[in-house]
Amino acid sequence: MRQQRYACVTGASRGIGAAIALRLARAGYNLTLHYNSSVQEAEEVAKRCGTEGAEVTLVRADLTAPDGAEQLYGQLLQAPDVLVLNAGLSAYGMVQDVTTEEWEKMMNVHVRAPFFCARLALPHMVRRRFGRIITVSSIWGLTGASFEVLYSTAKGAVISFTKALAKEVAPSGITVNCIAPGLIRTEMMTGAFNEEELAAIVEEIPAGRMGTPEEIAALAAFLAGDEAGYINGQIISPNGAWYC
Known part of the structure; x- marks a missing residue:
C-alpha cells in the first residue's frame, strides 16, 4: 500500500486551485489548502474535499507580501510531498500605468512566493527522494500579451x-513541471472580460x-502521480490549439 501523501495547493479557494484540490482529494491525498481573502470560498472547498475522504487543513497567507512564503510554511502541520503553486493575480493595462506597488505585488505572488515555497518544500522531498512541484503559469508566459506586460x-x-529547478532537483527524485493554461472559464477571466x-x-x-478548471486539474493530478515520474522540466499548455 502506498504511503499516505500530502499535497499543498496555493490559491485553492476558487477556480483552477479549487478544482485541483478536489481532484487531489479524490485521488487520496490529504491536503493543505492556502487562501488569502476568500474565507467562505476556501471553507466550502475544504468541505467538498473532506467529503471525498481527505484530511484538510486551511492556511491563510498573503503571498503578495515579501514574507508570504514564510507565512504559509510557518503554519503547515505536514511537509507536502506535492506542492501546487497556483496562487496569482491578474493585471490589465498599459505598461506606462504600472505602479511600483503593482509590480511588487505581482512579482511577489507569481515569482517570489513560488521560489521560496519550493525552497522550503525541498528538504522534505529530498529526504524522501520523492516530490512533485507543479507551477501554474499562463499562455501569456509563453507568448506574451499586449496590455498584460x-x-x-x-x-x-x-x-x-520551472525549467531551471527541474534540472537541479531531478537527481533527488523530484519533478518540477509547469501548466500554462490558455483561456479557462474562471472568475479571473469572467471578471476581466x-x-x-x-x-x-x-x-x-x-x-x-474555453477550457475548464477541471481539465487543468486532471493534468495536475497526473503530473502529481507516480506515472509522471519521467516528465520533468516541461511546460504543458492546455489551450485548445490556440498557441502551439
Missing part, C-alpha cells in the same frame, strides 16, 4: 524557474471554446 513578465519568470469580449477571443481558438 506585467502579468506576462511574471508568468514568463515562472516558466524559467464581458461575455462579448470572451466570445471574440474564443473565435481565435481552434477548439472553439
Whole structure:
C-alpha cells in the first residue's frame, strides 16, 4: 500500500486551485489548502474535499507580501510531498500605468512566493527522494500579451524557474513541471472580460471554446502521480490549439 501523501495547493479557494484540490482529494491525498481573502470560498472547498475522504487543513497567507512564503510554511502541520503553486493575480493595462506597488505585488505572488515555497518544500522531498512541484503559469508566459506586460513578465519568470529547478532537483527524485493554461472559464477571466469580449477571443481558438478548471486539474493530478515520474522540466499548455 502506498504511503499516505500530502499535497499543498496555493490559491485553492476558487477556480483552477479549487478544482485541483478536489481532484487531489479524490485521488487520496490529504491536503493543505492556502487562501488569502476568500474565507467562505476556501471553507466550502475544504468541505467538498473532506467529503471525498481527505484530511484538510486551511492556511491563510498573503503571498503578495515579501514574507508570504514564510507565512504559509510557518503554519503547515505536514511537509507536502506535492506542492501546487497556483496562487496569482491578474493585471490589465498599459505598461506606462504600472505602479511600483503593482509590480511588487505581482512579482511577489507569481515569482517570489513560488521560489521560496519550493525552497522550503525541498528538504522534505529530498529526504524522501520523492516530490512533485507543479507551477501554474499562463499562455501569456509563453507568448506574451499586449496590455498584460506585467502579468506576462511574471508568468514568463515562472516558466524559467520551472525549467531551471527541474534540472537541479531531478537527481533527488523530484519533478518540477509547469501548466500554462490558455483561456479557462474562471472568475479571473469572467471578471476581466464581458461575455462579448470572451466570445471574440474564443473565435481565435481552434477548439472553439474555453477550457475548464477541471481539465487543468486532471493534468495536475497526473503530473502529481507516480506515472509522471519521467516528465520533468516541461511546460504543458492546455489551450485548445490556440498557441502551439
